[in-house]
Amino acid sequence: MALTGIEIFKLLPKTNCKECGFPTCLAFAMALASGKAELDKCPYVSDEVREKLAEASAPPIRPVKIGMKEGAKTIGGETVMFRHEKTFFNPTLIAGLVTTAEADGSVDKKLDTFMKLQYDRVGLLLRPELIAVQDADGDAGKFAALVKKVIDKTDAGLILCSDKADVVKAGAEAAAERKPLIGVATPDNADAFGALAKEMGLPLIAKAEGYEALADLATKLTGMGLKDLVLDSGSRSLKQALQDQVVIRRAALGPKFRPFGFPTITCPCQMTDDPMMEALYASVFIAKYGGIVVLSDLDAAVVFPLLLERLNIFTDPQKPMIMSQGIYEINNPGPDSPVAVTTNFALTYFIVSGEIEGSKVPCWLLIQDTEGLSVMTAWAAGKFSGDTVAMFVKKSGIMDKTKTRTIIIPGYAAGISGDLEEELPDWKVLIGPREASHIPAFLKNL
Amino acid sequence: MAFEIPKQIYSGAIKPVTIGKGAKAITLGGETSYPFYVFEGAMPNKPRVAMEVWDKNPGEDWAAPALEPFKDVAGDPVAWAQKCIKDYGAEAIALILVSTDPNGDNASPESAAATAKKVAEAIDVPLIVYGTSNVEKDAEVLKAVAEACDGFQLTIGPVQDKNYKQIGAAALGYNHTLIANSPIDVNLAKQLNILLGQLGVKDSHILVDPTTGGLGYGLEYSYSVMERDRMAALTQEDEKLQLPIINYLGQEVWKVKECKQTNEEAPQLGDQTKRGILMEAITAVDLLLAGGDLLIMRHPEAVKLTKSLIQELAG
Numbered sequence: 001m002a003l004t005g006i007e008i009f010k011l012l013p014k015t016n017c018k019e020c021g022f023p024t025c026l027a028f029a030m031a032l033a034s035g036k037a038e039l040d041k042c043p044y045v046s047d048e049v050r051e052k053l054a055e056a057s058a059p060p061i062r063p064v065k066i067g068m069k070e071g072a073k074t075i076g077g078e079t080v081m082f083r084h085e086k087t088f089f090n091p092t093l094i095a096g097l098v099t100t101a102e103a104d105g106s107v108d109k110k111l112d113t114f115m116k117l118q119y120d121r122v123g124l125l126l127r128p129e130l131i132a133v134q135d136a137d138g139d140a141g142k143f144a145a146l147v148k149k150v151i152d153k154t155d156a157g158l159i160l161c162s163d164k165a166d167v168v169k170a171g172a173e174a175a176a177e178r179k180p181l182i183g184v185a186t187p188d189n190a191d192a193f194g195a196l197a198k199e200m201g202l203p204l205i206a207k208a209e210g211y212e213a214l215a216d217l218a219t220k221l222t223g224m225g226l227k228d229l230v231l232d233s234g235s236r237s238l239k240q241a242l243q244d245q246v247v248i249r250r251a252a253l254g255p256k257f258r259p260f261g262f263p264t265i266t267c268p269c270q271m272t273d274d275p276m277m278e279a280l281y282a283s284v285f286i287a288k289y290g291g292i293v294v295l296s297d298l299d300a301a302v303v304f305p306l307l308l309e310r311l312n313i314f315t316d317p318q319k320p321m322i323m324s325q326g327i328y329e330i331n332n333p334g335p336d337s338p339v340a341v342t343t344n345f346a347l348t349y350f351i352v353s354g355e356i357e358g359s360k361v362p363c364w365l366l367i368q369d370t371e372g373l374s375v376m377t378a379w380a381a382g383k384f385s386g387d388t389v390a391m392f393v394k395k396s397g398i399m400d401k402t403k404t405r406t407i408i409i410p411g412y413a414a415g416i417s418g419d420l421e422e423e424l425p426d427w428k429v430l431i432g433p434r435e436a437s438h439i440p441a442f443l444k445n446l
Numbered sequence: 447m448a449f450e451i452p453k454q455i456y457s458g459a460i461k462p463v464t465i466g467k468g469a470k471a472i473t474l475g476g477e478t479s480y481p482f483y484v485f486e487g488a489m490p491n492k493p494r495v496a497m498e499v500w501d502k503n504p505g506e507d508w509a510a511p512a513l514e515p516f517k518d519v520a521g522d523p524v525a526w527a528q529k530c531i532k533d534y535g536a537e538a539i540a541l542i543l544v545s546t547d548p549n550g551d552n553a554s555p556e557s558a559a560a561t562a563k564k565v566a567e568a569i570d571v572p573l574i575v576y577g578t579s580n581v582e583k584d585a586e587v588l589k590a591v592a593e594a595c596d597g598f599q600l601t602i603g604p605v606q607d608k609n610y611k612q613i614g615a616a617a618l619g620y621n622h623t624l625i626a627n628s629p630i631d632v633n634l635a636k637q638l639n640i641l642l643g644q645l646g647v648k649d650s651h652i653l654v655d656p657t658t659g660g661l662g663y664g665l666e667y668s669y670s671v672m673e674r675d676r677m678a679a680l681t682q683e684d685e686k687l688q689l690p691i692i693n694y695l696g697q698e699v700w701k702v703k704e705c706k707q708t709n710e711e712a713p714q715l716g717d718q719t720k721r722g723i724l725m726e727a728i729t730a731v732d733l734l735l736a737g738g739d740l741l742i743m744r745h746p747e748a749v750k751l752t753k754s755l756i757q758e759l760a761g
Contacts, residue, residue, distance in 0.1 A: 082677070084670040116714065121662075211449040219447060238758045243485045247451050254452045276724065276747075280755050283728040287669075287735050301716025304704070305724040308662035309732060315666050347664050354663075354703040437701070438549050 005033035035059030067179030069155035075291035076263030094128035096298035101136035126307040135162030140170035147171040165192035209234035215259035263291030320372030321346035333362040340408040343370040359440035386419020466572025475690035496538035497530040511719035555590035585609040592616035627655040660698035672736035696744030
């Protein structure tokens with residue numbers, strides 16, 4: 001059974017030495033209890049206590065890191081089955097597949113595309129993170145050369161896959177500084193792969209069909225001293241694969257079944273030849289517990305929707321997504337273009353800016369910081385009032401950019417128009433529509 | 447190593463609701479586990495997909511790839527509905543009365559009712575009729591539709607807490623099923639179902655519309671509200687939430703910038719048609735996984751993909 005923060009605290013040195021990175025032993029104990037810190041960070045805890053705490057303090061699903069050129073990405077570390085129960089912490093990583101059987105041209109194109117698939121949204125960078133390199137014929141030299149190519153041409157994190165440990169070793173040596181995820185360890189080759197992963201200090205994919213075989217394999221590998229595993233349940237039919245994702249997470253979180261306390265890898269690339277269905281399979285695993293999804297190709301029309309889905313699923317439901325306060329230029333506005341103002345709830349911004357963009361009418365959109373509240377809530381909370389909007393308009397700098405002195409306010413905030421006119425005597429206040437979908441018609445009739 | 451699947455205990459089930467009539471009537475609901483968790487429960491009635499038909503030509507309101515398949519029938523809702531059934535195997539039709547929007551064409555309740563009746567007469571699959579979410583106008587329009595389509599057993603909505611009495615009474619009088627719509631909130635959804643019950647509407651005649659957000663534009667809110675709704679219905683015996691869920695996603699997905707941008711405008715987003723289809727189909731996947739029983743979708747290819755996925759997961 002997991003210990004509480006206070007129970008853990010009692011076992012710590014209580015010296016508040018800060019060497020663990022936390023200000024006090026109590027803070028460290030709390031972080032341990034919620035799975036956000038590791039006991040190894042405390043240099044002074046005794047072996048006896050260490051053993052006692054290790055079991056209790058380990059997060060139910062181990063966070064596993066995969067290196068990219070810059071930094072590392074984490075998978076696993078999840079604590080709930082449903083995002084509304086807390087949040088999902090570590091977004092599913094998206095991987096594109098290249099193999100040693102593939103023509104150079106095809107590989108080059110994928111690697112090239114990989115670097116281009118980068119999108120900015122709410123200040124976040126949306127992109128695929130990984131390239132999976134698959135050995136097709138057991139040629140270690142060819143495999144290492146392909147790995148080298150991926151490293152030279154991309155900043156990707158790598159997954160190195162073969163059924164032969166010596167082939168993977170050649171690739172892992174070529175990719176050593178990226179800290180790749182290696183595999184695939186199966187019940188047949190577990191000794192060789194376990195030894196390789198241990199020797200090189202790399203995370204390892206453990207694959208076996210059937211829950212008992214997978215649990216046995218994971219137990220064997222952890223018994224060899226490995227800590228960072230990624231589980232592949234082997235199922236390549238959607239129905240069974242979904243069940244496996246649910247069962248593995250549930251077993252890890254509920255009864256704390258340790259052999260399943262690891263993130264998973266899913267392989268839509270091996271489940272169908274139809275790229276559209278492959279995309280849908282990937283979307284199932286992004287929603288339902290895949291740590292990694294491996295796609296056979298990297299096509300923007302497939303990857304972009306999956307990135308949006310991932311953003312939605314992994315957004316913290318406890319915090320509203322917000323935009324930074326400021327002036328947003330839509331459709332290249334000039335000094336005579338209208339000025340509109342709304343709140344900084346990201347969804348409000350997306351919908352309003354999307355409608356203005358769709359109208360093709362050039363417009364200055366002022367986004368006011370309302371702590372992420374939508375128009376009606378911000379208005380009700382007094383954060384979007386005549387006073388606050390006027391103050392924001394004055395200091396936003398919009399008066400230097402435009403000669404227009406007409407400002408459009410959201411229909412739901414119509415009540416502030418009187419106050420706003422008083423505060424901004426040079427401006428004419430127009431009440432916009434209540435629904436964003438009526439914005440284009442409104443702008444076109446100005 | 448011995449391993450036993452840790453089972454979720456379910457104490458409730460979703461009540462079945464049948465829409466339409468005759469041989470092509472569809473029964474929704476009946477689930478006894480979380481969506482598609484068929485290893486620990488039953489999903490006797492697979493989720494279904496209805497195809498979206500507008501009562502006016504959407505013209506430029508629709509992204510070109512979405513309008514393309516319907517170019518020859520747009521503006522003729524009867525022909526459009528028939529094409530959905532004949533060419534794309536639609537199991538149900540959702541007629542959206544866009545023309546009645548008071549901020550748009552502001553068509554009269556009578557003309558909308560006449561259109562609905564014509565479509566109802568021309569098809570044999572269940573007909574869903576959606577208003578424009580304008581509380582006052584929908585009350586008039588859906589009342590007129592309910593009356594004109596007496597005997598067709600339509601599914602009409604959205605019914606909101608501010609117009610449930612008018613529309614509810616009309617549906618009761620003419621034996622239609624209602625779509626109870628609330629703004630992304632489990633308690634408000636429950637409250638509206640209770641109000642409809644007090645009016646005399648039976649659970650067998652209510653679908654829940656939790657308000658649907660599209661991919662990248664609020665989908666996560668709908669997703670979590672639906673998951674909470676299912677959790678309450680299936681594990682906390684919250685009887686007033688044990689009703690099938692309907693999601694109108696076609697419009698929510700296709701209206702956004704990323705679906706409307708052409709290949710020239712957004713080459714970095716890949717092919718517009720494929721992108722839009724996948725944005726719609728992936729939204730559908732998430733809604734299905736969260737508990738959707740009936741989806742109203744737009745693009746025939748997205749419909750086809752979604753049906754295949756349902757078949758694989760529940761089949």
